[in-house]
Amino acid sequence: MTREGVSREGVSRDGPAAPSAVELRQLIPGVLGVLVRRGADFATAEDAVQEALVSAFQTWPGNPPRDPKGWLVTTAWRKFLDLARADTARRGREESLLTEPPRGPTEDVDDTLELYLRCAHPALSPSSAVALTLRAVGGLTTRQIAAAYLVPEATMAQRISRAKRTVADVRFDTRGDLRTVLTTLYLVFNEGYSGDVDLAVEAIRLTRQLASTTDDVEVAGLLALMLLHHARRDARTGPGGRLVPLAEQDRTCWHTDEIAQGVELLQSALARNELGAYQAQAAIAALHADARSVRETDWVQIVEWYDELLALTDSPVVRLNRAVAVGEADGAQAGLAALAQVEPSIPRYTAAAAHLHERAGDLSGAARLYAEAARAAPNLAERDHLTRQAARVNQARGCT
Amino acid sequence: MAKYLLLKHYRRNSGPENVVDIPPMETWAPDEFDAHIKYMDDFADRLRETGEFAGGEALSAEGTFVRYDGPGRPPVTDGPFAETKDLIAGWMVIDVDSYDRAIELAGELSAAPGKGGEPIHEWLEVRPFLTEAPTVTE
Numbered sequence: 001m002t003r004e005g006v007s008r009e010g011v012s013r014d015g016p017a018a019p020s021a022v023e024l025r026q027l028i029p030g031v032l033g034v035l036v037r038r039g040a041d042f043a044t045a046e047d048a049v050q051e052a053l054v055s056a057f058q059t060w061p062g063n064p065p066r067d068p069k070g071w072l073v074t075t076a077w078r079k080f081l082d083l084a085r086a087d088t089a090r091r092g093r094e095e096s097l098l099t100e101p102p103r104g105p106t107e108d109v110d111d112t113l114e115l116y117l118r119c120a121h122p123a124l125s126p127s128s129a130v131a132l133t134l135r136a137v138g139g140l141t142t143r144q145i146a147a148a149y150l151v152p153e154a155t156m157a158q159r160i161s162r163a164k165r166t167v168a169d170v171r172f173d174t175r176g177d178l179r180t181v182l183t184t185l186y187l188v189f190n191e192g193y194s195g196d197v198d199l200a201v202e203a204i205r206l207t208r209q210l211a212s213t214t215d216d217v218e219v220a221g222l223l224a225l226m227l228l229h230h231a232r233r234d235a236r237t238g239p240g241g242r243l244v245p246l247a248e249q250d251r252t253c254w255h256t257d258e259i260a261q262g263v264e265l266l267q268s269a270l271a272r273n274e275l276g277a278y279q280a281q282a283a284i285a286a287l288h289a290d291a292r293s294v295r296e297t298d299w300v301q302i303v304e305w306y307d308e309l310l311a312l313t314d315s316p317v318v319r320l321n322r323a324v325a326v327g328e329a330d331g332a333q334a335g336l337a338a339l340a341q342v343e344p345s346i347p348r349y350t351a352a353a354a355h356l357h358e359r360a361g362d363l364s365g366a367a368r369l370y371a372e373a374a375r376a377a378p379n380l381a382e383r384d385h386l387t388r389q390a391a392r393v394n395q396a397r398g399c400t
Numbered sequence: 401m402a403k404y405l406l407l408k409h410y411r412r413n414s415g416p417e418n419v420v421d422i423p424p425m426e427t428w429a430p431d432e433f434d435a436h437i438k439y440m441d442d443f444a445d446r447l448r449e450t451g452e453f454a455g456g457e458a459l460s461a462e463g464t465f466v467r468y469d470g471p472g473r474p475p476v477t478d479g480p481f482a483e484t485k486d487l488i489a490g491w492m493v494i495d496v497d498s499y500d501r502a503i504e505l506a507g508e509l510s511a512a513p514g515k516g517g518e519p520i521h522e523w524l525e526v527r528p529f530l531t532e533a534p535t536v537t538e
Contacts, residue, residue, distance in 0.1 A: 240434075240437065240438055240441055242434075242437075367426065370426065371424065371426040374425075374426070375460075375461045375462060376460075376462070377460075378460075380458045383458075384433075384437055387425050387426055387433060388430050388433055388434070390425075390426030391425065391426050391427070391428055391429060391430045391432075391433050392430050394426055394427055395429055395430065
């Protein structure tokens, strides 16, 4: 069953139309919340909701329910009872829960935020937090997540069930743990697209949903950052999936609606005067979005934002990106001088060095560095891009 | 059906004797490089259509050798080595009807264009997968 299958085949002759796959998945955190509030343990409840979700994919196209959330709660609760009964039978003891589910006014409580915090708890490894968040909060099936991360489904199922055991009884520190939630969503966003789920779109959806449950200013910062980057998606790759660097992108292909949304979110976040790393990165992305070409970019202000970001994080990656921006703002020599302050072992150092050497007119050095950077590239698109850059510079200096 | 691993080494000598090496890609023209990548993508796409593609990934050029060094001790590592003769640039798994078909496809992949648009004539290594034991053995 594809995602589209639910929405496309979802209209029955006289009943209501089935919700789209995304609408369906939006219901998942709430359904899981109801089960947990009724006393179900998190791990079993999550399995039950997943089974209900799979049932929905199978039955809704032909027979859509009038109350989708109610249907999911009823189905998931039934699945939970089956699972818990099987478990109880195995262990040979009784659970009062099975006979009388507590009901009451708690059914409308929104504990989506708590669900995010649990699924991206600091006790989890990043890959486990990503997988659990996509399944329990995002409502993706194990198969979809496995396909997106190119691992066997059984491996992903195992990763998720181990993760659930880890967070079964964890305690939350809302403020501290929100940082790992944001890191997790950022990781999902960066993973991009493979399989039938666009993880960037999914990350934006989940971050938007999170933003509606908390007024943490960095959540807004992250959402703005994602939107501003996502706005460039069509310009970022050329024929055959080849990488098109920012400087060469066709800026008329950028999605202006997303840029506008990102900028608006960012401005109201910045107005609150609680600067954080995501807001600073979004500010840099917004300055790029604002420029009609690489030449017209306000590089001086971008360098200032990198200084802010450095004050917040002191990360070598930020130093590296700052050196490239300095190269644009103050010339290649200044950029090389800034680069000299950066630890050479960090990823993409050599690629940045190649770019600055080329701008400084050192073509043979640039060609050698591009080739070296290609050998160390972390992904195929970047490797091909850097090899092509090396080839281009070699051609320019008459060496091919 | 039988699975075969095609290993890409980017080299033109199959045995001990050294034949002319393939010039490094950064010395090709950018268009020649693009044509090479496209040839391989198209090749994989065709195998997807015929149902013979079973997997494939590119590998980073540099790796590390690692071995156990006794209880309570961290593993010993060595490399990466600059020696490129044993470089494995990538692999593809094909699931085909016969050994002959595997050889035919490997020959086709080896014809990918390189510098000057000429086929690179690289040696591809074709290794059959060992299969599960069959149900009927007598």
